[in-house]
Amino acid sequence: MNTLHTLIIVVQVISALSIIGLVLVQHGKGADMGAAFGSGASGSLFGASGSSNFLSKSTAVAAAIFFAATMGLAFLAAQPATESGGVMDRLPESAVPGAIDNAVPGAVTPPAPAKEGAAPAGADPSSQIPQ
Numbered sequence: 001m002n003t004l005h006t007l008i009i010v011v012q013v014i015s016a017l018s019i020i021g022l023v024l025v026q027h028g029k030g031a032d033m034g035a036a037f038g039s040g041a042s043g044s045l046f047g048a049s050g051s052s053n054f055l056s057k058s059t060a061v062a063a064a065i066f067f068a069a070t071m072g073l074a075f076l077a078a079q080p081a082t083e084s085g086g087v088m089d090r091l092p093e094s095a096v097p098g099a100i101d102n103a104v105p106g107a108v109t110p111p112a113p114a115k116e117g118a119a120p121a122g123a124d125p126s127s128q129i130p131q
Helices: 002-025 031-036 050-078
Strands: none
Touching: 002 050
């Protein structure tokens, strides 16, 4: 799901940048008056009137892609999370430090450190003198 989210964001950013570029390349309404007096628009890449149609349609396609990506992100955001908790919650029991590993024969937890004033292992507690 994370890969899909990243892919949709990349598509949305690319479409937003293309919309910005296409809008900046288009001529405004005031540019038509200059073209009527022979400002050389007929020598352009798209011809005298072809650029406005091509750029307008390209902008509309980029806007449709942008809105579709936005709807996709909204749909993904509305979905509830499938997993809760952190990375440590998904570890198997054998990966927890101090646990007995049943998968490895002979693996045993290390002994706990002795408390201060406690009897050593194997000693008779009645031989201890309280302090």
